[in-house]
Amino acid sequence: MKAKCGHFVEKSFAQTHDGLCRQCHSNFAFLVDLEDKYGDDALIEYWYAMILANITEDRERTGCFIEHLVEFYQRNLIEVPRKENYIRKMLYMLHSLQEPSNIESLR
Numbered sequence: 569m570k571a572k573c574g575h576f577v578e579k580s581f582a583q584t585h586d587g588l589c590r591q592c593h594s595n596f597a598f599l600v601d602l603e604d605k606y607g608d609d610a611l612i613e614y615w616y617a618m619i620l621a622n623i624t625e626d627r628e629r630t631g632c633f634i635e636h637l638v639e640f641y642q643r644n645l646i647e648v649p650r651k652e653n654y655i656r657k658m659l660y661m662l663h664s665l666q667e668p669s670n671i672e673s674l675r
Contacts, residue, residue: 573632592636599637608654616661623665631666638662 569579575589585593603611615637623630638659645655 573636575632588636592633595633596636596640608651608657612654612658612661615658616665619665634662634665638666 569577569582571577571582571589571592572587573589573592575591577589581590581593582588588596599611599615602614606614619630619634641655641658641662645652645659648655
């Protein structure tokens with residue numbers, strides 16, 4: 569079946585992993601582990617650097633992953649109010665990657 573990320577995956581896997589394919593789910597599992605070990609700000613900095621470093625390699629896959637992250641953190645904004653400040657920082661970073669601003673237009 570086609571997962572909500574657009575990739576093809578077994579139906580049973582998608583149903584048990586929030587509609588994601590194996591690769592996208594693996595990325596989320598890594599994200600949660602990284603957050604547990606190193607904290608909120610380190611996680612934001614890590615993902616920002618990783619996405620920027622790899623964005624030109626596979627734009628479609630990177631865009632897909634950013635969309636998943638945005639959905640995940642928007643959902644967490646409601647579900648985990650105690651982490652609102654961190655989640656807003658992460659969403660700001662992700663939106664800045666989706667629609668980069670032109671520094672010249674700000675001057």
